[in-house]
C-alpha cells in the first residue's frame with residue numbers, strides 16, 4: 275500500500291474468482307463503472323432509482339434489483355455512485371447495512387465523508403470513501419489513466435483492492451475517511467484555476483484574427499511547461515524557505531501584472547478572474563519578500 279503512485283492499473287488485474295458486487299447508481303459514471311466490472315467478469319447486481327437505466331446492462335449479465343435494499347442484500351461489497359451525499363442518505367435510509375463493505379464513490383467534502391463513515395459504522399458496515407479522478411469515457415480504459423483515491427478502513431481496501439481496480443487504478447491515501455475527498459477536491463480546485471486562466475486567454479483573442487483552434491495548442495504546451503511550479507511550491511513549503519530555487523520572483527511578477535490588466539482592458543475583457551490572485555500577490559509582497567515567488571500566497575489563503 276502506498277500513497278505516491280497509482281496501483282493495480284486495471285490492465286494488470288486478475289482475480290480468480292472475481293468478487294461479486296453490488297453497484298447503486300447508474301448515471302453517467304455508474305453506468306461506466308458497471309460496464310467495466312462486467313467486462314472484467316465480476317458478477318454484478320445493480321440498482322438505479324430510475325429503473326429503465328439498468329436495461330442496457332441486463333443483456334451484459336447484470337442482475338437488476340428492484341430496490342436498493344434488495345441490491346445491498348445481494349452482496350457483501352456494495353459500491354455507491356449516486357449524485358451527492360444527500361442522495362446516499364436518501365437511498366440507504368432504511369437499508370440494512372449490517373456486515374456490508376460499503377465503498378462510497380460519490381464526490382463529497384472531507385467532513386461529509388467522515389460523517390458518512392461514522393454513519394456506516396454505526397449501522398454495522400465497514401466503510402471506504404472514494405474520489406474518482408476520471409470522466410466516464412476513461413473508466414475501464416487503463417491507457418487513459420483513470421484512478422480513484424480511496425481512504426478509510428485499510429483492511430477493507432486491502433481486501434477489495436483487486437476488484438476495485440477493475441474500472442480504474444487505485445490510490446489509497448489514508449485511514450482518515452476524509453482524505454480521498456480532500457485529495458479529490460484539491461486536484462479539482464487546481465483544475466478550476468487552470469480553467470479560469472484558459473477562459474481568460476480565449477476571451478483576450480476573441481474578436482481578433484486569432485482562431486481559438488490556433489491558440490489551443492499554444493495554451494496546452496505553455497500550461498504544461500509551467501507545471502514545474504507545482505513541485506517547486508511543494509519544496510518551498512516543506513523547507514520553509516520561499517526564496518529557494520525561485521526563477522521568477524514576486525517583485526517582478528507584481529510589477530508585470532499591470533501589463534496583463536491593461537491588456538484585458540484594451541481587449542474589452544473583464545479581469546475578474548485574474549484580479550483576486552493579483553491582490554493576493556500584492557498582499558504577499560507587502561508582508562513577505564520580493565525575492566520569493568508565489569509560494570507565500572498559500573499561507574495567505576489559510577484562515
Ligand SMILES: NC(=O)c1ccc[n+]([C@@H]2O[C@H](COP(=O)([O-])OP(=O)(O)OC[C@H]3O[C@@H](n4cnc5c(N)ncnc54)[C@H](OP(=O)(O)O)[C@@H]3O)[C@@H](O)[C@H]2O)c1
Pocket residue numbers: 299300301302303304305322323324327355356357358360361362364365379380381382406407408409410
Ligand atoms: N460524470 C463525471 O464526469 C464524474 C467524474 C468524477 C466523479 N463523478 C461523481 O460520480 C457521482 C455520480 O455522477 P454521475 O456523472 O453518474 O451523475 P449523473 O449522471 O447525474 O447520475 C446521478 C445518479 O444519482 C442518482 N440519484 C440522484 N439523486 C438520487 C436520489 N435522491 N436517490 C437515489 N438516486 C439518486 C440518479 O438516479 P436517476 O437515474 O434515477 O436520476 C443517477 O443514478 C457524483 O458524485 C459525481 O460527482 C462524476
